[in-house]
Amino acid sequence: MSPLPSPTASRPPLRVALAGIGVVGCGVVRLLEANRELIARRAGRAIEIVALSARDRHKDRGVDLSAYRWEDDMGALVTADDVDVVVEMVGGADGPALTLARAALGAGKALVTANKAMIAHHGLDLARLAEARDTPLKYEAAVAGGIPVIKALREGASANQIARVYGILNGTCNYILTLMERERASFADALAAAQAEGYAEADPTFDVDGIDAAHKLSILAALCFGTKLDIGAVTATGIRGLIAADIREAEALGHRVRLIGMAERDETGLYQHVQPCLVPADHPLAYVPGALNAVVAEGNFVGRLFFEGAGAGAGPTASAIVADIIDIARDEYGPAFAMPVDALDRAATADAGARVGKHYVRLVVEDRIGVLAEIATAMRDAGVSIESFIQRGDDADGGVVIALVTHAGPASAIHAALATLSASDHVVGTPMHMPILAL
Amino acid sequence: MSPLPSPTASRPPLRVALAGIGVVGCGVVRLLEANRELIARRAGRAIEIVALSARDRHKDRGVDLSAYRWEDDMGALVTADDVDVVVEMVGGADGPALTLARAALGAGKALVTANKAMIAHHGLDLARLAEARDTPLKYEAAVAGGIPVIKALREGASANQIARVYGILNGTCNYILTLMERERASFADALAAAQAEGYAEADPTFDVDGIDAAHKLSILAALCFGTKLDIGAVTATGIRGLIAADIREAEALGHRVRLIGMAERDETGLYQHVQPCLVPADHPLAYVPGALNAVVAEGNFVGRLFFEGAGAGAGPTASAIVADIIDIARDEYGPAFAMPVDALDRAATADAGARVGKHYVRLVVEDRIGVLAEIATAMRDAGVSIESFIQRGDDADGGVVIALVTHAGPASAIHAALATLSASDHVVGTPMHMPILAL
Known part of the structure; x- marks a missing residue:
């Protein structure tokens, strides 16, 4: 069983370094200062910022950072002995963010990131690094900002x-x-x-x-x-x-x-x-x-x-980042993607064209005889069955708007019909099609 | 740092006993059977039902329970050496549910419960027991059924x-x-x-x-x-x-x-x-x-x-219960109420009458001269300021319906006005008042 903090035991503070002090980074500083006591009660220990790093130390950020150690070199956050958690808010899928993340995990430090691009592109590699060093990799802020949806899916809906x-x-x-x-x-x-x-x-x-x-x-x-x-x-x-x-x-x-x-x-x-x-x-x-x-x-x-x-903004993003830090402070975390990387399946890509559903299709066409027949023929030839059809007679973008809703059918049929119609001289611009979300 | 399961390490199954095999209990059995493999992958170990107990063994529950050991005495789930987690689905704030919960935690077993009444009345005592034995007490299913709201508030919004x-x-x-x-x-x-x-x-x-x-x-x-x-x-x-x-x-x-x-x-x-x-x-x-x-x-x-x-039903409630079990299997848990019981404040009860807001008030009155004046006077005397007033002239429940919306004011003023009006011979039944939720 995991170590539950005893009510009397006093655990040492969790020491956090922040990399990338933009809008979100300033939000994290403000949050950790404003809710300091409450967070310490909830986390069972104090959470302390020990160092900051960003490209430009002297930019006016509207928040007083003078109390914190500043490192011009982000790498110093990783090598510092007094840092338990590195928070990556640099951004970008690769470059300095990725270098920092790899170095932090490689050094056995916990990594918290808000970087959706980096997780999307390199999340598996980073998770492997984290596993190898038994250290947490957390990224609640990377999806849907302040909504704790990573936690809700990884844990709340895990059954x-x-x-x-x-x-x-x-x-x-x-x-x-x-x-x-x-x-x-x-x-x-x-x-x-x-x-x-x-x-x-x-x-x-x-x-x-x-x-x-x-x-x-x-x-x-x-x-x-x-x-x-x-x-x-x-x-x-x-x-x-x-x-x-x-x-x-x-x-x-x-x-x-x-x-x-x-x-x-x-x-x-x-x-x-x-x-x-x-x-x-x-x-x-x-x-x-x-x-x-x-x-x-x-x-x-x-x-x-x-x-x-x-889904964004300094406060909500900071809320998600600090929730990750609190999880780490509480020792309540596990594999980044709910299971070890090697246990994850490699999924084939589904055949998107085979997906069956109703579609909305909209075309802007020249207002002339025969256009309706052309549309109807293209739909018929592609096997698209039309449920409703609207032509209001008003102009838009240099033509007449025609909107229709199909019966449920494969997306590939819609694509085929629209490929035919896009090539027509009577269709203005690119036709639009949208699936109708099935309940 | 907490123990991250190594991808190669094989942890022993987590052994679960279910107490109270009604609709929800059967849901938990079905879920653990249906999603068995997926849950083992996510939890990092198998989750096995080792024993069941309920009042009536022979009731037809529509699910085959013959593979599981049956204990007529719920207490046997607590004393059994092969039980790690006791799931309480007996219900009721006191009685057998509470006896079981106390015994399970006292014996150092993990307790998962869906019992909102028991947690509301005895949650602090149970949490103290859990702390004393360093064992988890989890109750996600007690609030809002399948929505992982305990987790979202305890952890996701913890900053x-x-x-x-x-x-x-x-x-x-x-x-x-x-x-x-x-x-x-x-x-x-x-x-x-x-x-x-x-x-x-x-x-x-x-x-x-x-x-x-x-x-x-x-x-x-x-x-x-x-x-x-x-x-x-x-x-x-x-x-x-x-x-x-x-x-x-x-x-x-x-x-x-x-x-x-x-x-x-x-x-x-x-x-x-x-x-x-x-x-x-x-x-x-x-x-x-x-x-x-x-x-x-x-x-x-x-x-x-x-x-x-x-918010209810066998499937959603089972989902929440099993999420708790998975957290335990992963060793990702901590104090039941986010912090040790002794760290929780004792809050005074707020003065509900002093709460300021707009209110909806509805009265059913006899259709006679002077009633409107009586209402208006009672409101004025209580200091309630009226924003809008509707009398549609249609009857309901033996009188005429009068609905009004107040300007923002203290609830106590509404209560005073309605106390006066409730005593009136011309008001039928009990007046209704509802706050208007402030955004």
């Missing part, structure tokens, strides 16, 4: 076979989609507003193209399915292709558009894909507003679990 | 000062409220339907009077505020006083009625109360349908966390 894990994993996209919904805005206008308000970066690629969500999805999938992390198998379609009419038609159909990262295991393998979907109004993901994140896991005994909270 | 913890803690009441909403049913009809469908018991007191929710709330409060469990300080108002018009008027005001258990710490002490509330449509609790449960925690760094899932 279940998970059928699907999915959710809203990128707050920037959800903020943009919420703006498009509420303001009837175009994607470009909503993106510009999100940038102006600090919810989207100047180069929004990582967020709006689904790359960030793909990183997080790969981590959730490994935890839920006991499979080896495989970021190369995750595909992503972002939200750039959405137009205002998509949001409006989705609503008319009783749905909301959300960027969903979905992982599901079927007989062909593991499906991991990020794409905009139509979420039915009676699904809780339809009510996740603004920059929030939410994760759903469906277990064979527990049924549907739903977790919602802030 | 935060929690401002409020609250939620829908009783699925039976939420099912009844959802029926009243959808079918425009009376409380009595909705209760009868819930009973017919197995969602409510023949004697529904425990559920509809808020007692079950109060037990769960007391546990959440202790975890979130680091206070000693104090079920005597929890007050509860159930949902029997609701009429169809309350649900309708709440909707007209953009709200839904939910039975909310709320714990909040203020300068006067700890407030712990279960009562029906008006939940604004832009709060996620407004979208929790049917028998689901949901818990909200508001932390000073993480912001608002929201967890939803099945």
Whole structure:
């Protein structure tokens, strides 16, 4: 049995070094200072910051760091004798973050990271290093910010076979989609507003193209399915292709558009894909507003679990990082991906085209005789059966908007029909298609 | 650092005895059988049922238990050398459940329980026993069924000062409220339907009077505020006083009625109360349908966390119980209430009357001259300021329904006004009042 701290025993402080003192790093400093006593009671020992390191010591960070030792060289955090835990907040899948993480684990120090890209790309190697040195590797902040979803899946739902894990994993996209919904805005206008308000970066690629969500999805999938992390198998379609009419038609159909990262295991393998979907109004993901994140896991005994909270920001991210540190302080941790790396399966990539479901399809077409017939023929030839069809007669983006919903069928049929139609001279721009989330 | 299982080391199975083989007990057997291999991978060792005990061995339970050793005497589970973990599913705050729990912990065995009443009444004593013997006491299934909310609060949100913890803690009441909403049913009809469908018991007191929710709330409060469990300080108002018009008027005001258990710490002490509330449509609790449960925690760094899932039933409850067993198998556990019992504060009971907020008030009155003036005068004399007032002119329960919403003010003023009005000959039945949940 594990060592339960005796109420009278006084354990030595856990000594923490922070690498990368940006918005999140400052949040961790503030949190550990503000909740110091409470954390010591909960952790059974004090948690002390002993050293900081970042590129620029003299940047004004709006928080007084003068009480802490500063190391210009991040490597010094790893070699220091008085550091038990290294917190990596440098960012980037490779480079200094990875060098630091490897060195810390290799030196037998505990590693806490918020770095989804690094975990998605190198999580298995880092977990092996951690196993070899019997030291913790924790990354709660890497997925869904402040929501303790890594813990909920690794531990809370651990008795279940998970059928699907999915959710809203990128707050920037959800903020943009919420703006498009509420303001009837175009994607470009909503993106510009999100940038102006600090919810989207100047180069929004990582967020709006689904790359960030793909990183997080790969981590959730490994935890839920006991499979080896495989970021190369995750595909992503972002939200750039959405137009205002998509949001409006989705609503008319009783749905909301959300960027969903979905992982599901079927007989062909593991499906991991990020794409905009139509979420039915009676699904809780339809009510996740603004920059929030939410994760759903469906277990064979527990049924549907739903977790919602802030997916980013200094406070929520710091909350997740410090929760990891408290777990370490309590000696309550184990293998990073719930089981040793060698026990994880290597999953085949599922045949995405074989996935059966209803789809929303939207085309912008020239308003001329024969276009409807062309669409209907392409659908028929590809074997797509149409359930409903809407042409409102209003223009958008240089043409007429046609939206339709298919009967349940394989995604490959939709792709084939749209490949035909994309080549048509009468179709303007790229057709949009989104699966309708099955309850 | 805690012992991380080496990938090659083979740990001995964790041996589990189940006491109380009802719906939940059978669920645990089914789960451990169905997910046996997966659980062994995740736990790092096999989890084996070695013995069962319940009052009636020969009852048909719909599951084959012949492979397991049966003990007619529950005490034999505690004295058996081959039992590591005793799972208590007997139920009841005292009696055989408590005797078993004390004996198991006293014998140094791990105890897993789904028994909210026992934890609410005797959790501190049991936690002391567990501490004295350095053995785990786990109770994830006691609150919100399959939702891993004990873990989320004890560990996931552990870095935060929690401002409020609250939620829908009783699925039976939420099912009844959802029926009243959808079918425009009376409380009595909705209760009868819930009973017919197995969602409510023949004697529904425990559920509809808020007692079950109060037990769960007391546990959440202790975890979130680091206070000693104090079920005597929890007050509860159930949902029997609701009429169809309350649900309708709440909707007209953009709200839904939910039975909310709320714990909040203020300068006067700890407030712990279960009562029906008006939940604004832009709060996620407004979208929790049917028998689901949901818990909200508001932390000073993480912001608002929201967890939803099945609050009862064999599968979800078994999921929570087995998650606890897996934590024990992994040696990932610590003090039952996040810190040793002696480190928990003893909180004063907050002055509930001083709580400031907006309220919904509904009266059924005789349709005669002067009644409105009587209401207005009683409100004025008690210092209650009225924001809106609705009299639709339709009858209900032998009178005319009058609903009003107050400006923010102390609850004591509402209570004073309603005490006056309850004594009036012109008021039919008992006035209803509900706080409007502040976002």
